[in-house]
Amino acid sequence: MENDSRFRRLPQASDQTVTLSVEGRPVATRAGDSVAAALLAAGIITTRTTPVSGAPRSPFCLMGVCFDCLMEIDGVPNRQACMTPVRDGMTVALQHGAAAVSEETK
């Protein structure tokens, strides 16, 4: 799932750090990132597995049209990681196959 040689972060003005919990592990990122950008910058390329074959997928379009970055964010499944801004303390989990209907979305 991880390969930290794919992306790197340029030095930039904003260094305000936000910490997410991704699959139970802390991931430090920058305020203003989308969840998808935070994961890619942290070397996490896979965001979900597909409902049909279970194949791994990474974010593809990063503009909200491909739905390949669907993740469970703060307990809510089927959230688009590329459209969701990071918040400190946010919990993020890979979405495996089809999402179950959670209590939060009922």
Added chain:
Amino acid sequence: MTDGMARVETCDLAVIGTGPAGMAAAVAAAELGLSVVAVDEQSVPGGQIYRNVLASPVAARLGPDYGHGAALAAAFDAAEGISRRYGTTVWTLSADGEIGLRGERGDIVLLRAKAVILATGALERPMPFPGWTLPGVMTAGSAQILLKSAAVVPADGVVLTGSGPLLYLVAAQLLDIGVRPGAIVETTPGANYRAAARHWRGAAHGAATLLKGLKLIARLRVARVPMVSGATGLSAEAGADGAVARLKYHCGGRERSVACSLLLVHQGVVPNVQISRSLDLPHDWDAAQRCWRPRLGEWGDTALPGIFVAGDGGGIGGALAAEEQGRLAALAAACRLGRIDEQERNRRADAPRRALAHHLAVRPFLDALYRPGDDAVVPADEVVVCRCEEVTAGEIRRCVVDGCVGPNQVKSFIRSGMGPCQGRMCGLTVSEIIAAARGMPVADVGYYRLRQPLKPITLGELAQLEEVAQ
């Protein structure tokens, strides 16, 4: 779970999307005294082309075209009479201008607008080839979004493949910022150069645009970025970790390959027609651009009174053309709502119309040059076409043999286009495959019938409407 209840609001004009067309439309409409609500899914204005343009940490390194967007966005940001709703998704829109909005915290608003301008822009054309669903295969546009919004860039060795100006632009921007692409594997068919040459007159009018493109390519050559042209038969292969490790392709009669841990793909952009299709507006097949476009009048007016389309969502014309189309649609909306008479509308339209003609002059040349070839849009049997439901081209062809005549039957039979992306990633390919298999024009095969909600919302969010309905 949200315990709130939906709010109902009203406005003269709703503008959906705050890219160049939407920003220009909103500013022009507000200047004419209309109350405007401008909505965007992103947390900042700019759309994709001017993504994060007011705050990008790398703005200074992205060139003057991006800087032009900053001026437009600043004017939009400062304009009075515009309510700007960011982080807001349009999940429904009715023919009479009632718009369902979902805010960042799941709050639902029903916005009743007297006129609507759809400025939803473009998305990257699907580029189905074996392995395009592997982790580590992303669009060239996505790399640009990461750069502009998060200052995250690919590591050295990233490979770019496909066709179109954005491929070179992204490669050159990465190079300028200190990233060394491993290769650019270009797929523009050789015959396109001759076809494009016929449009030299338009190209001469757009000389500045073409010169920019040539400079990009020259910069990549000077930097000795390996470039291959006329590649066919692309396939991406996974490494031991399941992610992309290699791009294979045919070129000059030989099979070649290049190693990569990140592969950026791109073959042009196409109108985002999700909303216009869901309204059942008539659309025409644009054979030059190989995509659908909503049928529009000279003001961006549609078959539904009060609903307009501006910018690339109505046909690809680029950011500068989009801006002018936004202004024209705003004038037409203001005239419709009685703020200005027709004479005033026409007088004010003069400058935007001339600018629009200027910006569009180069399009026939670019459309011919970067028109994808058949093999780029009609993939082989084993290729996954519908990424959501993992339906292959072969399965679609078998449906045609079994008697399916169009995309909606294929959708019912084997679920292509029925996943969360609602056909955004497969719709064009499915129509092209069926047309090729049946030996008939894509225009006669048609497209998916799209239904709302346009984006998924939760039942809890939907339930906020209960009070309103009563």
